[in-house]
Amino acid sequence: MSEPKCEPTKWHELSAPVEGDRENYQKRSWNPVKHTWGPFTQKGPAPVWFADANATNWTESMIAKTKDLFYEAKLNECFDKGDEVAIKIHYGEWNRTAVLRPEYIAAIVEEVRACGGHPYVVNDTTLSYHIFNSMAYSNYQMEGAIRHGYTSATFKCPVIVADGFSGEDDYRVELPEGLILKETYIGRAVAEADAMIVIAHARGHAITMYGGVLKQLGIGCQSKRGKYITHLAHWGDPHDAIGWPKFTDQCPGKACKFHEMCDNSCPRQAHRVLEHGKEWYPERCRLCYSCQVTCIFSGMGGITFEENYFPNAMIAHADAALGAMKCFERGKVGFINCAIDVVPECDCFPWANKAICPDVGILASKDLVALEEATLDLIDQAPVSPGSVAEEKGCKVGDDKFRVVNGFSPRITMAAAEKIGLGTRQYQLIHHEPVLTPENAAKWQIRPDQPTTVRLRETFHRNDLATEVMPFRRAAYNKEWVWNEWKKFDPFKGEPVG
């Protein structure tokens, strides 16, 4: 079969910057920036609490340890009684399997409520990202959230899309401190909260290499407009592909079996397949990644990213995270990283690759940068999972795993975050190992005050359901087979022992 012909992309050059109604936005709204916002750590290393993923008894349940860390890290002091407390999580893309189990979120919601806060769970809408996205449109996002078990019934609190029905219920936040961004847009359910607990699934990310709590702020709290600006939409010249997709001139046009998917991938019709290539209107693009992801993950090479785009985007998302933090007074945001199912890609992917390392555990802190550094270090120190992309790429214990797997070191983001005052990269890791005592075993159970067994006594006293039908019918059985035969068979070899 002959190679398909690829003609150069037909450009419709950008004649001038795209103008909108910028000056009229938010004219009548208040600016939510809190004057007392600022990094939690004033001096020295920040304490980060860590509970590893092993569990052998009641007290070591990951859920129980998550609750322990909430108090150890003093996240209960992030809010006052009566405060509206946003619980920021990622609702997960349709068909995504590596999302946080609802129990982790429910555990924190329960404790926020127990401490007198009014919790509500939030996530913003996303941009399209890929052709079959379920998170860009709030109605679809809620269907996906419900499918993942994220509902008001499981959390016993409202589950809300933070930036409204369409993703434009937001506030503009000025960022004079930003290294790249000078403003961003934050979903109002986040911006209007009194306090926030961020619960992140710590795992990889195709653009920022790694995603933990900082990603939950830097992208997760941004409304649609916030996400566009954080993606660096319209930065630089279209030809440098920093704020636009990169067209490689390697598009075979209609010879590509995915060309209809490609055409449909853009919500703004910024590109169109020609007979042997693409037609491209940069002024229509806002950089949602949808065309790039659709092309790259269908195994094609017509639309991609400029390599230098990634560090730029990583630094920009640290700036955007600052935008979210500026909506809160200092110390009003607490952070939890769940390094569980540490897969290479984001929860906004509609699939999940194998984890690159075994489950690490739970970390909590009030300093988000310290927390991220500690999480990254622990992930790097963890063994490499056999059969994972990390192993495939030759990653060793101690390597910067996400750099090996995704291309750049996530420490680029952390250095930027520290520089703009989001926190400190120095941390003091405090291992939390719950002591097995009767009190601790009972502490986080469904009815801590009364063991279920004691409750059942009363039930059985009134209606002894087992005794009622006794004696159970018992008949003689072949003891030789049940007691001995199975010992003669090696299940691994599929043959008799010896």
Add this chain to the structure above:
Amino acid sequence: MGEVIWVDAQAMGPENSVGQKIRRLVREAGALHGIDAGARVALKINAAEEGYEYGLRPVFLRTVAEAAAEVTGQVPTLCDGLKLVDYWRRMSGSSFMDVVSRGGYSSDTLGGNFVINGGFSGDEGNIYPCGDADTVLGGVEVGAAVCRSDWVWVLAHVTLHPLFGLSGALVNGGFECLVGRERTRVLAGVNPYVFNGVRPDPRALSGLRRRALEGHLGVRQALEGRLFYVNYAWDVTPQPEYFPFSHPPVGPSQGFLASRDPVALDAVTFDVLAESAFPGGRAAVEGAREAVEELLSLAEELGLGSRTHTLRRLS
């Protein structure tokens, strides 16, 4: 001339339960005509304020949501705007959702995704002109869940209303679909919480009614007329759902009425209420008559529909 279908509350039976009556109403009133597979249908409902205990049972709304889902193949959106809680309680999307949930309304019970029309802030929306009519407002900002849908079915829990006389299709399909700040603009200083000694200046009410109906014109522009109205004449209380309390219903529940003409629908609904009120509720209904008459006349004048109607009653 508007056609109104009324499925009354008579002749209940195993083949004619409340749910079956509502399904029949939706079918007979032609709600499903013209709706394509894939269309996004939003159901504007009333989510009661905390303390108001006569809200519609979720299954009454779920039945309609299921009909919408069946014809479109899509999960419908159910929505309501933030109440005017800045006057009563703290305005917050989270507390609104808490109250809604305590009333038994959730995505689990309603047969679709329940969202706040206007987002967490209640202010997410777009501006639409009020049409060619000579209007005071010119244009209104319609909530996002309403204006970004292909169809809106207005499912109104019929009650009396201290400002408009009747809370039915006209109020719920207009004023109630606007974003929070637009409703504040429509109110223009009139306090809607008519209790604890608050009594609005009667001279301000005509202007308010007109502005609220102009809001309905804006909603109609936003939806390009793709609106359908159901009036639930069920537990018709003297106070509307945004009140934090209510007295008992003014009459026995009369069933469900539907039309594409909100003026005809509200006119028939009020007649039905007036004819069936309890002796103890008659004064409240008659007390609302003047306001309702004005509302209907203004609505006709603005071209929202016609009081002249045909009524088909089914049991």
